[in-house]
Amino acid sequence: MSVKTMLKFVSGLMAWGMSSAALAAWEVNMPVGVTEISREVHGLHMLIFWVCVAIGVVVFGAMFYSVFAHRKSRHPKPADFHESTLVEIIWTIIPFGILIAMAIPAAGTLIRMEDTRGTDMTVKITGYQWKWQYEYMDHDISYFSTLDAKSNEARRLGSGIDPATVDNYLLEVDNRLVLPVGKKVRFLLTSNDVIHAWWVPDLAVKKDAVPGYINEMWTQIDEPGIYRGQCAELCGRDHGFMPVVVEAVSQEDFDAWVAGKTGGAQEAAAEEAVAEEPAEASVEAAAEPEEAPAAEQVAAAEAPAAEPAAAEMSKDELMASGEKVYQTYCSACHQAGGEGLPPAFPALKGSAIATGDQAAHIDIVLNGKNAMTPFGGTLNDEQLAAVITYERNAWGNDTGDVVQPAQIKAAR
Ligand code: HEC
Ligand SMILES: [Cu+2]
Structure with missing residues (x-):
């Protein structure tokens, strides 16, 4: 039985004891991946694995043979010999040769991994506690990518939701990183707070995101x-809750996606806001960068009514979208039912701020206060208006009033 089939047998036995879902996901080796580099990395990994296996067989073979052949019952009087220069030279040269033989292909791959020349586009990735931001440098697109709502709900203590029922539990996000296939994409990687690391095994891309530094990497x-x-x-606390999801699409699909994010975004957002998934639309709208003044003028001239911040939203839209924003960004501290976790995190249900003056409410959400995170930089006007409206009318907070995106814009 070869080592490989033996490993398969043992892992098979272990998998047999598990559920069928775990069985389907059972894979002991690292993935081959979908890029030239990932295939090279996998090849190196296998090459070095087999070198280690061969060394192990030789070393343990020599050891077990000696233990057996020279055991005390056979050789009551042990041999008595000392230094052998020849043996010492041999056992230095052979490992040295093996190391060099392994370093040559490994260095080649490392150099190719570092070679970010001739890339077709650049995405800047910023790590946050606990989410990622993607900025498409060539397309004026920027958005945040956070754990999707389903996983986020199920992961809570006492949520009553079985994680096994959630597709891609803890491995799904609200906004994926969309990339075209066949294009060399450069990543600029940094962090806004602590050190994170951006890792996608199938792309063989993994690098630290360090505050104050920009690391470079690429994929195709x-x-x-x-x-x-x-x-x-x-x-930090939510390290396990900031997955990375890359969606690779054809160039045409990518172009269409870019068009949707930039040019057609306003109309699309307005249309989608009334469609079935309002939060998605508003999250997507969040992806819109702060438009350059020139672009804004053009947009305003061409379609003045479609300017996003000025668009009035109905209370139903605000409430539906606000609930999703709330569950994604606020419920970790203030809890799903607004009851908070006093004394650290105040209840919003019945809170004087959430039922009082709108300006004070807008201010604390935009700018934060003590342990309350400022959301002005993370959420866009629609999202903020929606979540504030939601807080003012959910859980028996019935102020009955609404906050419009324009008010957020004015308060910024
Ligand atoms: C990291 C935890 C955390 C998150 C996430 C968070 N908050 Fe808070 N929030 C706090 C803390 C702490 C306070 C109390 C601040 C103080 O008064 O010192 C607070 C206070 C508030 C208040 C004032 C409540 C009162 O009666 O004092 C409002 C309104 C509020 N948060 C809204 C939000 C909204 C909207 C979101 C999501 C967009 C959110 N919070 C997300 C921690 C959080
Ligand atoms: Cu992290």
Whole structure:
């Protein structure tokens, strides 16, 4: 039985004891991946694995043979010999040769991994506690990517939701990083707070995001698909809740996506806001960068009614979208039912601020206060208006009033 089949047998036995879902996901080796680099990395990994296996067989073989052949019952009087220069030279030269033989292909791959020349586009990735921001430098697109609402709900203590019923539990986000296949994409990687690491095994891309530094890496994906990864640097309480999801699409689909995010975004956002998934639309709208003044003028001239911050939203829209924003961004501290976790996190249900003056409410959400995170930089006007409206009317907080995106814009 070869080592490989033996490993398969043992892992098979272990998997047999698990549920069928775990069985389907059972894979002991690292993935081959979908880029030239990931295939090279996998090849190196296998090469070095087999070198280690061969060394192990030789070393343990010599050891077990000696233990057996020279045991005390056979040789009551042990041999008595000392230094052998020849043996010492041999056992220095052989490992040295092996190391060099392994370093040559490894260095080649490392150099290719570092070679960010000739890239077709650049995405800046910023790590936050606990989410990622993606900025498309060539397209004026920027958005945040956070744990999707379903996983976020199920992960809570006492949520009553079985994580096994959540698709891609802790490996799904609200906004994926969309990339075209066949294009060399450069990543600029940094962090806004502590050290994170951006890691997608299928792309063989993994690097630390360090505050104050910009790291560079690249990928070129061959096959359309969805590739999942995680933050790979212990970065605090919610380290396990900031997955990375890359969606590789054809160039045409990518172009359409870009068009949707930039040019057509306003109309699309307005249309989608009334469609079935309002929060998605508003999250997508969040992806809109602060438009350059020139672009804004053009947009305003061409379609003045579609300017996002000025668009009035109905109370129903605000409430529906606000609930999703609330569950994603606020419920970790203030809890799903607004009851908070006093004394650290105040209840919003019945809170004087959430039922009092709108300006004070807008101010604390925009600018934060003590342990309350400022959301002015994370959420856009629509999202903020929605979540504040939601807080003012949910859980029996029936102020009956609404906050419009224009008010947020004015308060910024
Ligand atoms: C990291 C935890 C945390 C998150 C996430 C968070 N908050 Fe808070 N929030 C706080 C804390 C702490 C306070 C109390 C601040 C103080 O008064 O010192 C607070 C206070 C508030 C208050 C004032 C309540 C009162 O009666 O004093 C409002 C309104 C509020 N938060 C809204 C939000 C909204 C909207 C979100 C999501 C967009 C959110 N919070 C997310 C921690 C959080
Ligand atoms: Cu992290």
